[in-house]
Amino acid sequence: MTAPSKPGPQTLPRQSATFDRHTIAEINRAAATGIYDIRGGGAKRKLPHFDDLLFLGASISRYPLEGYRERCDTKVTLGGRLAKKPIELKIPVTIAGMSFGALSGQAKEALGRGATLAGTSTTTGDGGMTEEERGHSATLIYQYLPSRYGMNPNDLRRADAIEIVIGQGAKPGGGGMLLGQKISERVAKMRDLPEGIDQRSACRHPDWTGPDDLEIKIEELREITGWQKPIFVKVGASRPYYDIALAVKAGADVVVLDGMQGGTAATQDVFIENVGLPILAAIRPAVQALQDLGMHRKVQLIVSGGIRSGADMAKALAMGADAVAIGTAALIALGDNNPAWEEEYQKLGTTSGAYDDWHEGRDPAGITTQDPALAARLDPIVGGRRLANFLSVMTLEAQAIARACGKSHLHNLEPEDLVALTMEAAAMARIPLAGTDWYPGKAGF
Amino acid sequence: MPHSETVDLASVPLRELHEQLHGLPADTHRTSWQILNPRGRHAVAVGLDAPIRVRVRGHVGYYAAGMNQKAIVTIEGNAGPGVAENMMSGEVRVLGNASMAAGATGRGGLLVVRGDAGARCGISMKGIDIVVRGSVGHMSAFMGQTGNLVVCGDAGEALGDSLYEARLFVRGAVKSLGADCERKEMNEADRATLAALLLRAELSEFDVRDFALYGSARSLYHFHVDNVSSY
Ligand SMILES: Cc1cc2nc3c(=O)[nH]c(=O)nc-3n(C[C@H](O)[C@H](O)[C@H](O)COP(=O)(O)O)c2cc1C
Numbered sequence: 127m128t129a130p131s132k133p134g135p136q137t138l139p140r141q142s143a144t145f146d147r148h149t150i151a152e153i154n155r156a157a158a159t160g161i162y163d164i165r166g167g168g169a170k171r172k173l174p175h176f177d178d179l180l181f182l183g184a185s186i187s188r189y190p191l192e193g194y195r196e197r198c199d200t201k202v203t204l205g206g207r208l209a210k211k212p213i214e215l216k217i218p219v220t221i222a223g224m225s226f227g228a229l230s231g232q233a234k235e236a237l238g239r240g241a242t243l244a245g246t247s248t249t250t251g252d253g254g255m256t257e258e259e260r261g262h263s264a265t266l267i268y269q270y271l272p273s274r275y276g277m278n279p280n281d282l283r284r285a286d287a288i289e290i291v292i293g294q295g296a297k298p299g300g301g302g303m304l305l306g307q308k309i310s311e312r313v314a315k316m317r318d319l320p321e322g323i324d325q326r327s328a329c330r331h332p333d334w335t336g337p338d339d340l341e342i343k344i345e346e347l348r349e350i351t352g353w354q355k356p357i358f359v360k361v362g363a364s365r366p367y368y369d370i371a372l373a374v375k376a377g378a379d380v381v382v383l384d385g386m387q388g389g390t391a392a393t394q395d396v397f398i399e400n401v402g403l404p405i406l407a408a409i410r411p412a413v414q415a416l417q418d419l420g421m422h423r424k425v426q427l428i429v430s431g432g433i434r435s436g437a438d439m440a441k442a443l444a445m446g447a448d449a450v451a452i453g454t455a456a457l458i459a460l461g462d463n464n465p466a467w468e469e470e471y472q473k474l475g476t477t478s479g480a481y482d483d484w485h486e487g488r489d490p491a492g493i494t495t496q497d498p499a500l501a502a503r504l505d506p507i508v509g510g511r512r513l514a515n516f517l518s519v520m521t522l523e524a525q526a527i528a529r530a531c532g533k534s535h536l537h538n539l540e541p542e543d544l545v546a547l548t549m550e551a552a553a554m555a556r557i558p559l560a561g562t563d564w565y566p567g568k569a570g571f
Numbered sequence: 572m573p574h575s576e577t578v579d580l581a582s583v584p585l586r587e588l589h590e591q592l593h594g595l596p597a598d599t600h601r602t603s604w605q606i607l608n609p610r611g612r613h614a615v616a617v618g619l620d621a622p623i624r625v626r627v628r629g630h631v632g633y634y635a636a637g638m639n640q641k642a643i644v645t646i647e648g649n650a651g652p653g654v655a656e657n658m659m660s661g662e663v664r665v666l667g668n669a670s671m672a673a674g675a676t677g678r679g680g681l682l683v684v685r686g687d688a689g690a691r692c693g694i695s696m697k698g699i700d701i702v703v704r705g706s707v708g709h710m711s712a713f714m715g716q717t718g719n720l721v722v723c724g725d726a727g728e729a730l731g732d733s734l735y736e737a738r739l740f741v742r743g744a745v746k747s748l749g750a751d752c753e754r755k756e757m758n759e760a761d762r763a764t765l766a767a768l769l770l771r772a773e774l775s776e777f778d779v780r781d782f783a784l785y786g787s788a789r790s791l792y793h794f795h796v797d798n799v800s801s802y
Pocket of ligand 1: 166167168222223224225228229250251252253269291293294295360384387388389390391430431432433451452453454455484494
């Protein structure tokens with residue numbers, strides 16, 4: 127930069143695109159503290175996503191359905207492959223696993239109430255099953271995680287399905303952490319840990335490694351629960367073709383695929399932003415694996431990671447998923463990051479929409495906390511109603527799109543209904559670039 | 572000795588065995604069972620939840636007696652990985668050797684291994700008591716949360732790595748201690764705990780004074796820059 131004393135035209139101060147303000151602040155923070163940044167939420171960087179796809183409505187060559195007259199079904203059955211009691215959901219959107227510990231008891235209750243009103247399921251998380259959520263969730267999926275906190279056969283038997291968690295989109299290959307501020311007496315007791323310590327949960331299951339062992343583990347869980355419960359296997363998106371194929375081979379009834387936009391309660395920022403695939407890039411390889419094994423629609427595929435609306439859901443279904451799961455959007459529906467708390471976000475040095483220090487347990491909205499006073503701010507009945515409304519809007523939106531594409535069930539949406547806006551999206555989703563019949567990798571450009 | 576009911580896995584499918592055993596009420600009179608021809612089958616006698624005695628006459632594969640509650644299961648042979656994994660209560664006795672991850676994540680009850688146990692014995696233990704007459708492999712009691720691990724022989728590398736509050740009694744040599752695991756002074760109460768466990772395990776031939784106690788140094792309980800090389 128030129129010295130200001132010099133006469134004549136001056137060079138404007140210019141921020142570096144490489145060393146931008148955020149990067150400089152992060153280097154300063156790291157230099158001062160010596161520890162990486164831990165936060166909640168999913169990837170914040172811009173990634174190829176469902177926004178890069180559009181639907182082609184019907185016109186002369188396709189026949190639409192009458193918006194308010196003709197049915198567009200939304201039901202989905204999960205787990206019919208080997209389980210005696212598959213799950214029936216009214217809508218193909220479920221609530222993803224979020225732990226009690228990360229979330230307050232009231233938040234878990236609100237999720238249960240909302241999902242039940244809307245006719246769908248909720249999922250436990252890394253911390254065991256609480257009465258709040260079992261009591262208020264008509265359909266509850268019980269996670270079987272590497273930490274095995276609170277794991278017990280009685281809860282396995284009172285769950286409606288079991289989800290073996292291999293990984294999460296926010297941190298494929300990473301374990302969990304829950305910092306001391308949130309290890310309240312109740313959380314500590316449920317996890318058999320001392321109160322107030324920084325808890326690390328393992329990234330690998332303690333009693334098996336690899337796909338052959340997984341098959342045996344699934345057999346054990348089925349034997350314990352009398353082959354009644356559907357077994358889900360959840361993976362973070364990294365090598366979806368092989369991971370989904372191996373999960374199916376190991377005997378999963380349902381596979382859950384979580385992209386890198388997927389939220390987490392607390393993980394290193396570097397992990398969230400730099401490991402894994404955006405969900406857009408992961409769905410087609412996963413569907414391909416199911417098709418190659420003759421298992422598409424027999425083993426259901428649930429996808430998650432940045433699903434925000436009925437449009438996102440419809441696009442995921444059109445690409446071959448059977449259902450979607452939401453975490454972050456459900457928390458926002460409950461009131462997370464709501465501008466109503468702006469003053470308090472400011473006091474925490476942040477602003478509504480950007481608040482992600484969920485691990486610190488000081489959430490003004492009372493959702494990601496174990497502080498009784500803060501947690502009391504969330505009324506589970508009101509929260510549940512808001513979530514049910516949101517789920518209902520998502521469904522109506524997806525139906526509006528599906529009818530316009532002439533589909534009498536959301537599952538009839540297909541890749542052929544989509545076009546891509548960018549080369550990246552076209553390549554990742556194997557959907558033709560808008561206005562062409564070509565996508566990268568397909569011959570004949 | 573009450574009349575023992577017999578299930579022969581050479582002819583009865585595993586699912587039927589479990590249907591019978593899981594259907595038993597808490598006050599059942601059918602308290603004595605034997606399982607023939609396990610032949611290394613996985614998931615034998617899992618999810619039991621009644622005060623019954625089960626003798627498995629042979630070797631078993633993975634996860635034998637997994638998630639056991641109340642039952643006393645004796646395996647007259649060797650056990651594969653994860654024997655008595657996540658046990659809640661009751662007892663599991665392995666008369667031969669046990670493979671890796673014996674008693675993993677167990678939350679209660681007693682696991683006795685008369686032979687040796689492999690790597691990661693008592694990994695993520697959450698309240699179970701484990702007594703091994705022989706030696707245990709590497710990474711035993713990794714991330715052990717609560718409960719007691721008694722080893723009458725030697726322990727492999729990295730014993731008690733990243734330990735929480737589980738307590739480890741070892742009579743023989745410890746190849747190395749894992750991060751944040753340290754030797755502790757044994758007091759009267761510790762000696763009483765150990766003596767009681769040896770008695771229950773029918774291993775009173777060992778002298779409590781020959782054991783050393785290991786536990787968590789608790790230096791990794793809170794993230795700290797100076798500890799990063801230990802994580
Ligand atoms: C607060 C919070 C806690 C979570 N806890 C768990 C967990 O315990 N187990 C798990 O498998 N995933 C957990 N997740 C990930 C979600 O199950 C899900 O994969 C993710 O939220 C989906 O992406 P989305 O947030 O963009 O909808 C958590 C996510 C959040 C936001």
